Amino acid sequence: xxxxxxxxxxxxxxxxxxxxxxxxxxxxxxxxxxxxxxxxxxxxxxxxxxxxxxxxxxxxxxxxxxxxxxxxxxxxxxxxxxxxxxxxxxxxxxxxxxxxxxxxxxxxxxxxxxxxxxxxxxxxxxxxxxxxxxxxxxxxxxxxxxxxxxxxxxxxxxxxxxxxxxxxxxxxxxxxxxxxxxxxxxxxxxxxxxxxxxxxxxxxxxxxxxxxxxxxxxxxxxxxxxxxxxxxxxxxxxxxxxxxxx
Numbered sequence: 001x002x003x004x005x006x007x008x009x010x011x012x013x014x015x016x017x018x019x020x021x022x023x024x025x026x027x028x029x030x031x032x033x034x035x036x037x038x039x040x041x042x043x044x045x046x047x048x049x050x051x052x053x054x055x056x057x058x059x060x061x062x063x064x065x066x067x068x069x070x071x072x073x074x075x076x077x078x079x080x081x082x083x084x085x086x087x088x089x090x091x092x093x094x095x096x097x098x099x100x101x102x103x104x105x106x107x108x109x110x111x112x113x114x115x116x117x118x119x120x121x122x123x124x125x126x127x128x129x130x131x132x133x134x135x136x137x138x139x140x141x142x143x144x145x146x147x148x149x150x151x152x153x154x155x156x157x158x159x160x161x162x163x164x165x166x167x168x169x170x171x172x173x174x175x176x177x178x179x180x181x182x183x184x185x186x187x188x189x190x191x192x193x194x195x196x197x198x199x200x201x202x203x204x205x206x207x208x209x210x211x212x213x214x215x216x217x218x219x220x221x222x223x224x225x226x227x228x229x230x231x232x233x234x235x236x237x238x239x240x241x242x243x244x245x246x
Contacts, residue, residue, distance in 0.1 A: 003063055007032035010058060015111050019099040020089075026108070028116070029058045029075035031065055036117045040074045041124045041243065044104065044148070046090065046133030048077025054228035055130075060235050070243040076112055078104075087191045090132035092161040097136065105144045122149035122174070126242050130154040130231050132191075135162060138177075142169045152178040152238045154231045155185060158201035166208055176216040177209065178238050184225040198226060 014025045027048060031040070043061075051057040057075065064070040080086035089100035113120055125148045127137035134156030141148040142165050156162075156179075169175075181202035188198045199221075206219045218241055224230035240246075 003059060003066070006058060006062055007066075008034070008058070008062055010052075013115075015107060017103045017107055019103045019107065020096060024103065024108075025079060027052070027077040027079075028112070029061065029077065030116075031072040031074070032062065034072070034074075038072070039117050039119045039124075040072055041119045041126065042074045042076060042112060042116075043126045043128055043242075044108070044137075045075060045077045046127070046129035046137055047080060047086075047131075049079035050130070050228070051128070052077060055232045055235055057235055060232075061239060064236060064239055064243075068245055070239050071245055073243055074112075074116055074118065076108070078108070083191055086132065090129075090136040091157070092135065092139065092159060097139070100136065101140045101143060104140055105147050109147060122146050123176070126150035126152065128152040128154075128238070129156070130228075131226065132157050138162065139165060141175065142166065145169075145171055145174050149174050150176045150242055152242060153180070154234060154238070155181050155198060155226055156202070156205075157196070157198065158205045163201075163204065163208060166205065166212065169212065172212045172214040175214050176242070177214055177218070178241050179206065179209070179217070179219045180222060180234055180238075181206075182222050182224040182226060182230055184223070188226040 009030045011028045014023050017024050045051045065072055088094040088096045127148050129137040134153035137151050141151045185198040187195050190196050209217050222230055
């Protein structure tokens, strides 16, 4: 089923962050027939503007909701202010990565739980991100598993720091992960102009995740590269895996 107009709402908001020392805009998607009498699980989205524009995540979510394929969910969409700042917030070596993670965990989650009727448990909160957005989502969940215990990673950057964080994580039984990478992601152009192989490190991460014995872990390799065309096509499957009713 394809819908042409959303029945749910997208609300633009902002929050003053002491950790990032700036005002952070974000948007909230509320499903059709949202009610304060019901509690909803929340999907926190890195690259929020891109997931709306290129990923069509609100439309795809609503299509799955109205066909009873997934439960009603709230989506929080956090955009990045610039490509440079995106790297500083999302990359393991970024100057503001720790500040951004604390913003998510200590400021934004509290605000969303205060403003909306949410499931206030770790499995009530899922993180999603593409590329570096997937990386910071993974790091956030493994650093604060009692806040976020579910992650959707679409072609994440994986380096030695990521491997070490996963290797040393002590609670694999708590977590649920969805992880994809493209078979053509061997020469990905990075923010600073260098070219990187994403496929090989993601395969290493895949082997490590299996070895660690995470409670639920989905992995797939698609035929394609590091672009939105493939991530958009994958979104419905990812949503069904995390929020499916069947």
